[in-house]
Amino acid sequence: MLTYTLDKDKGHLSRELYKALKNDIEEGKLKRGEKLPSKRTFARNCSVSTITVQNAYDQLVSEGYIKAIEKKGYYVSDSVVKKKSKVSYLVEEDEETTIVELPDLSNNRVNVDNFPFSIWSRIMRKTMAEKQNLLLSPMKTEGVYELRRAISHHLSSFRGMAVSPSQIIVGAGTEYLYSLIIQILGRDRLYALEDPGYMKLERIYNANGVKSIKVELDDKGLSSSTLEKSNADIAHISPNHHYPTGITMPLDRRYEILSWAAKEDERYIIEDDYDSEFRVSRNPVPTLYTLDTSGSVIYMNTFSKSLASTVRISYMVLPDSLAERFKDNFSFYSSTVSSFEQYTLASFIEEGFFEKHINRMRLYYIRQRQAVLSLLSSSLMKDKCSVIENDSGLHFILRLNTVLSDKEVKEILYREGIKISALSDYSRSSSISHDFIISYSNLDMDAFKKALRILSEII
């Protein structure tokens, strides 16, 4: 709302107002073509009479700063020459909204065609029409009950997990939930992270003032002996589908890791199950959470992968003792997810749309993968590479038979306008090489074809 504080003692209120407006127009705070408030509104805002506003407007019109359009009101003239502003915000008006992106063979962004906009829009509308009271009621720290219950049903039917809604904490993204975990488990603990693995995790722990240590994986994932050697208290892992290797930790190794955690009271496992919905084959290994009997596993998942990365809803399941600790010590926090989206997502799940969406997406991804693989096998690259996948949901590893370094491969493709990530980008180990990530969730087929052609020429 446009308003000015006018010094009534000075007496010339309309002059004051005229100067303030003129200044703001010159400085660009009031933009060309911008509509000014009606005289009445403006007078009320500034606690002056409408005649004062009228006088100021008249003067500005006569000087060409603003123009009056009949029956519409007053507008800043299009022809005003702006003074050089001392503030930076005008310069930045053209900050780009959409960043022009090169096709990225490793980028697993959701395809717009696949987000269920019409259903989501309908449920959102219905929620706003029918749940107004609930939508504005204070929320629990852990999120609205309806959503936590829906998640508990989903985990039960989809993952065979028996979880009470009271163990579930909904939050604005997994990164936020990590910061809560740090608060629950303690800042003075050592967190073990997988190598290779998401490099971001290390930065997040670091930004939260917490020490972490990288622990190397073997072909079954993390082992209890390397964990034991690391002296870590907490293991942050993704056993069900490791990114980017695609490793699914086998059952024996799971029991091994669980036994590591059970040995000490304050040892915990953070089980990140971020894309379990999209496993291609249907032979899921039970989650660590399910196998655990000592209350040592925090299970995490997100709707960023299964719905859209820009819908910021994730959740974690705390074992009973930690759920209590959380309630005792952190209930003062506000929930970080809008009630509007929590209730919408709850209905989306409970009415079966989430399951339908997952089924459709799974089918879509299976077809996508087949198309990508058949493109590969009919290309000249066929004999110069191999595909490594462990039931990966949304990507596979393309291993190139080449002497070129990963850096060289990436640079050659980048010069041709194509981005790709290597497995080595996710590790500090020098032994990993020649493995590239092909994410087929939303792959640009033309770019992929082009990349195969270029690669076949240089390898």
Next chain:
Amino acid sequence: MLTYTLDKDKGHLSRELYKALKNDIEEGKLKRGEKLPSKRTFARNCSVSTITVQNAYDQLVSEGYIKAIEKKGYYVSDSVVKKKSKVSYLVEEDEETTIVELPDLSNNRVNVDNFPFSIWSRIMRKTMAEKQNLLLSPMKTEGVYELRRAISHHLSSFRGMAVSPSQIIVGAGTEYLYSLIIQILGRDRLYALEDPGYMKLERIYNANGVKSIKVELDDKGLSSSTLEKSNADIAHISPNHHYPTGITMPLDRRYEILSWAAKEDERYIIEDDYDSEFRVSRNPVPTLYTLDTSGSVIYMNTFSKSLASTVRISYMVLPDSLAERFKDNFSFYSSTVSSFEQYTLASFIEEGFFEKHINRMRLYYIRQRQAVLSLLSSSLMKDKCSVIENDSGLHFILRLNTVLSDKEVKEILYREGIKISALSDYSRSSSISHDFIISYSNLDMDAFKKALRILSEII
């Protein structure tokens, strides 16, 4: 999605499936009346033939566990007797969604009638129809540009602040933004908090592993001498409308505090301007951010007060040097607010609805306050109390002429089913007494009348 892992080597797949389903029905994982997947879907999920599913379903029907409804499908029977479950999540099914609340004279929740549901719903629908690509595009850590630009326009016209969109960070609530500030400014700093003030702040800093110190206010708010004595590096204050005292820090004191901050490079002020939109009188003191010339002020505000506390969108404005520091070090974080709500709010502001909403609410609150004050002045309490307010937006302080302690007053009212908070609840100082918070934003008038009657009898 309902699915089971069946051991194909055992041979009796339909028997396996039958047992798994029966078990889940008995344990209550599959609820009475719940619809089972169609034979085809279920077969695909479990990687078995439909005849296998058919056999399992038939057996369960014959035993009464499920029933077939013509043209609709299979449902779990209503009459199944559940086994006592070993898991807790069934017991909790009846966790209450809406907590029955006593009327609270100090609670400043938004009135449902005042949230612009129909406009919000319309803009949300429009956003989903027209901005599908943008909605699913990766977001910057600091939030989508359109919203930051809208906020910058709002701050310019409403607060006279010249702020570039690139200085603005949008986040899921101020509490989350505090945790970012701690990461930007450092965990090893001492944070000064106001006494009286929001008790929650101390808990938030504490939970983030950061030291804070309470600094007593005088009648102008925080002073630079007490700040200096505290040895704090950072002052977290609400100078424009302090809660709960209602103090607006006068201009001289503002300069004093700014000069305290300018003395050392790494001294900062966090200026929390949480309800500036609703000031009753129109003579706003400029924000510390506006007066500051040394880049020492972080300005914060939220839409929790101006829209609804369950819409989790807040923002902060960083001085240029900190904005750069943020971009250099923390751009790896994901934005914590859904793009759907960010774009909706951006349009809501840019199309003028936010200003209209604020104007309507301000008028509503002015009337509310008048109604509450006239009720008070016509009651028997009239001469037993006084009203203290400093242009408070949404509450005032009711000072009682009583010998009763704050605790006694609260207990007497609580026994009659009415909650109230005292100023002393927000302070560790023993000198504050007899001052109670009356929040008229959504006051239960009957409860207020009743409270006045009870108070007039005991005082």
